[in-house]
Amino acid sequence: MMLSRFLNAKSTTVDFELENTEHVFRVEAHAPGVFRMRCGPAASMNADKLTSRARQHAEMLLVRQEPVGELSVSSLMPEEGDGWRIEQGDMVLDIMRSPLSWSLYKGDDYVLGTADDAGLRVHDAGQGLRWDACLELADEEVLCGLGETLGSLDRRGERITSDHAAERALPLLWSPTGWGVYVNTLGRIVYDLGGTTPNHCQVSIEDRGFDIFLFVGDPAEILNQYTALTGRAGQPGLxxxxxxxxxxxxxxxxxxxxxxxxxxxxxxxxxxxxxxxxxxxxxxxxxxxxxxxxxxxxxxxxxxxxxxxxxxxxxxxTFPGVFTGTVLFEEWEDRGWLLINDDSGEAHVFPGDELSGGRSYGLLDLTNKDVxxxxxxxxxxxxxxxxxxxxxxxxxDIPDGITARGxxxxxxxxxxxxxxxxxxxxxxxxxxxxxxxxxxxxxxxxxxxxxxxxxxxxxxxxxxxxxxxxxxxxxxxxxxxxxxxxxxxxxxxxxxxxxxxxxxxxxxxxxxxxxxxxxxxxxxxxxxxxxxxxxxxxxxxxxxxxxxxxxxxxxxxxxxxxGLPVQRSMLLAFPDDPAAHGWDTQYMFGPALLVAPFTQPGGKVKVYLPEGSGWWDLNTGWRYEGGTVLEVEFGLDALPVFGREGHMLCLGPYAPRTSEFNSARLLDEVWLFGMPEHSPAAMRNKIRVMQMQGSSYIKGLEGLKILPSEGLEVKRRGAEVRISRMR
CATH class of the missing domain: 3.20.20.80 (Glycosidases)
Known part of the structure; x- marks a missing residue:
């Protein structure tokens, strides 16, 4: 594939014409740190021209449709190649004309790009198009995300197909080196993560158009941008x-x-x-x-x-079905309220399973708004x-040959x-x-x-x-x-x-x-x-x-x-500390606690304390420098848990069940891990930390016990608590 010419540019988007087609290749500054690249008919690029069903599909995937960043575009210098440079802050995307390919930079540092000879290709896949994007990988590049895995969190070398239920796939791929990729489609995606060609990541997309987001930043920033784009969780309640x-x-x-x-x-x-x-x-x-x-x-x-x-x-x-051999099954089959076989025009019958108690059933067609x-x-x-x-x-496992109302x-x-x-x-x-x-x-x-x-x-x-x-x-x-x-x-x-x-x-x-x-x-x-x-x-x-x-x-x-999860791997929490990445069964429990569980018999376990922080043993109160490997021994009443310096842990009083929680007094104690620098994670948090002249001033600790680290003293001044070093 190649681009024939530049079409137009706006503050958030730039369009190019794809040679020998009626397709447009568009680049959007979707948000700070995020580029979106799309390719398809011009009408598919504009939300106001989408059909209602296409709009519904788009909303299933994205909660933020319109770009909010700003970009500038210029032609590359002759010695840099035949193409264009698109800049958004310190994020730079170079687009090459032929073959259509790209390179992504943060400032002057190369982040990610397509392989030299491959770039973006499109094929006729019989019932639609298949788009192949070939990304170039560094020799030691670690690949994370893409859903569930029983093995290493590094997915390098695997092959994953998105709609195979047994493969438990999700669509975000990222690397601790500072990039992420999200393919925005309901169609099938096949990820070949260096299994066929060791230094290539091949992403194959079956869809009428090509739509991919590129993220730049550390993993926490990538998850933040990804969830801001695709949606975040609601509150679970108490x-x-x-x-x-x-x-x-x-x-x-x-x-x-x-x-x-x-x-x-x-x-x-x-x-x-x-x-x-x-x-x-x-x-x-x-x-x-x-x-x-x-x-x-x-x-x-x-x-x-x-x-x-x-x-x-x-x-x-519960389950979204109706049993066969019933009046309701026949009535809803006639209405077209069940998933239908294309060949027979009749409702598809699914064999009995655990949820149905062994009885065969038809699935409700949930694409029908009335159903x-x-x-x-x-x-x-x-x-x-x-x-x-x-x-x-x-x-x-819905077979091919079944079509929903939509x-x-x-x-x-x-x-x-x-x-x-x-x-x-x-x-x-x-x-x-x-x-x-x-x-x-x-x-x-x-x-x-x-x-x-x-x-x-x-x-x-x-x-x-x-x-x-x-x-x-x-x-x-x-x-x-x-x-x-x-x-x-x-x-x-x-x-x-x-x-x-x-x-x-x-x-x-x-x-x-x-x-x-x-x-x-x-x-x-x-x-x-x-x-x-x-x-x-x-x-x-x-x-x-x-x-x-x-x-x-x-x-x-x-x-x-x-967008950050409750349990965070070392790859996610410490991308800049390669020594931490191999410790794949210890994890951060939120921002403040590092947990090293026992995964085999015996009372001894080795723990790696990542660089860049001091770590406080919750069991002994001792402080350790980051970058340290410890072998610790604990009885069954203790677990290796370390508080990250600068953070604090908010604990509630013991209650035998959540219905006995006192909503007016959710917290009881605050444990400090060194001088507080960060406001804590706590339910309905109203605790705020401010630093000034070597001391920390904390509001919101009224009535709470404060357990300071060694070498710190606590002074209360009305509603404010001052934490300073002992003299």
Whole structure:
């Protein structure tokens, strides 16, 4: 491909003509640190000329459509090549005419570009176009993001296809060296991350047009810009922050309730019961109203009242389908309200699965606004009747040859469907509130999934590798801007013989320093399965969990503003410290705490403390310089956790459940890690730090205990606290 000529330039955009086509190649200064490159028919570039369906698709992917940056364009000097230079602040994009290729700079420093001979190419893919962009990689370039992975957080050498559900892909790719790439499409994307040609990253896009965003900055800046562009999470509220209890496969409601009562009477803190297995409610056979699974309860209100005795919230599974062989299936098939086979014109029948209880079903066509509205409104009734949140996995393997009412089919339909399902449920359970506070539990991954704060973690084994699997998945999802992964302590569906007291407590201590987690409601995986000493350790760690809730929710509130996740890998948190990158099971828990969990038996673990900061051991109060490797030894009542110098940790008083939190006194203590420099992460934070003449002045600490680091003294002056060094 090559550009034939320059067309025009505005303050935010510049257009070129693509040779021998009617396509326009456009570059936008989309935001500071962000360029957008698009190629397609001129009409597709203007939002006011899009069809309503195309506009809806665009809004599924982007919350900010129009560019807000400013650029200038000039021709390259002859010795620099045949092309144009586009500048936005210190970000420079050189576009070469033939072949169409680009190089990205920050100031004078090269950041990213296309391979010399490749650039951008377009091919006829049979039913559409395929665009290939070949990016050049440095020898040691680390590639991060792109969704879930069981292996290294460095995705170099992998091949990932976006609409293959088993590959668990997300669309943001970035490198610690300071660049990010987001492909803005609902079509299929194939990423060849140096597997075919070691120093090339080939991105192949199946779509009518080419649309890609380039980011420049450190990973935190890239996640900030990416989520500002594609959407950020809403607030989860307070109740989801308490510990959960998951129903076991095949377990009756009566058995689940009995175990919940035993936990409560034993003094173990938890706030939520999650029903699992078959959908708790589904459409009646002959009318569009939900009825409950009679194996569980007569209705939502009666089930909610059963669990009111243990003072918990209820989360229930649902699914967007209607059973075959029913009057409603036939009626909605006639209306065109179900996904239809192209060949037969009949509703596609999906085989029975866990959610449907083994019964075959048709999927609601959620691209039809009437169907979407009906399903969301019926779900809202479940909220009104006492269900706190729904759980729904809707990333179905929809075959090619099925077309939705809006014309979506193939890879586009496979991507769009779980997006619509999650959004409809969010509308029902949270969207009607101001602010939009609430959660929808799901394991589905799709573009813009980070708009929904709560993500289900993977199914794991009851062994040390299961702990590591859950942790690595959380860090991988965090690298793709997903704010919270919900962990499970073990797996009720797997053998439990390897779940020793040591593993149980080490796993629990790690999950205390995460977004949240759940117990499994089988006797062998509950605290009561272990001896009194182990149960006392569980109580110890649960007290820590509930005291950390104001800090944890404060991190999530920060994610709403910045896009940074709760659990942050060393690659994400310390891109400029290569020595940190290999420590891939330790992580930052928010901005203040570094956690090095035990991932194998024994009381010793090595910890790397990254350069650039001092680190304070929460267990001993000792300070260590950054760039240090420690081997530490702890009993089951402690975990290697280090506070980052200049930060502080806000803890609440212990409460056995979130319903007993005192909204007027959410905080109890503040731990200082050296001289405070940063305002802390804390729920509904009103604490502000200001530095002046070698001291820190803090407002918002009225009535709180302050635990200073060694060598600091605290003086209170009315509503202000002064932190200074001891003389």
């Amino acid at each position: 109740w989801p922050m308490g510990v959960w209890l998951d129903q076991a496969p095949g377990q009756s409601t009566e058995s689940l309730h009995s175990l919940a009562q035993s936990l409560r009477s034993g003094g173990f803190s938890f706030d939520v019961v999650r029903l699992t297995g078959t959908a708790a409610y589904a459409f009646q056979d002959d009318k569009p109203a939900f009825e409950w699974d009679p194996q569980r309860a007569a209705d939502a209100r009666s089930l909610s009242s059963v669990f009111e005795s243990v003072n918990v919230q209820l989360v229930a599974p 979407y509205k009906l399903w969301s409104e019926r779900q809202r009734q479940m909220f009104d009747e006492g269900i706190a949140a729904p759980m729904c996995n809707a990333q179905y 014309g979506e089919c193939g890879s586009v339909l496979r991507v769009v469907y779980p997006m619509l399902a999650r959004n409809a449920l969010f509308d029902a359970f949270a969207g009607h509130k101001t602010p939009q506070e609430g959660i929808v539990l799901s394991s589905d991954l799709f573009p813009a999934v980070q708009r929904y704060a709560w993500q289900m973690g993977p199914d794991v084994g009851n062994d040390w590798s299961g702990l590591t699997h859950s942790l690595r998945t959380a860090l991988a999802l965090g690298a793709s801007a997903v704010p919270v992964q919900m962990h499970t302590l073990g797996n009720a569906a797997q053998p439990v013989r390897e779940m020793t007291p040591e593993l149980y407590i080490r796993w629990l201590s790690c999950l205390v320093f995460s977004g949240n987690f759940s117990f499994q409601a089988v006797p062998a995986l509950l605290p009561t399965a272990f001896d009194q000493k182990t149960q006392a350790l569980v109580q110890h760690w649960l007290q820590w969990r509930y005291r950390l809730i104001p800090y944890t929710l404060g991190i999530i509130e920060d994610a709403v503003r910045t």
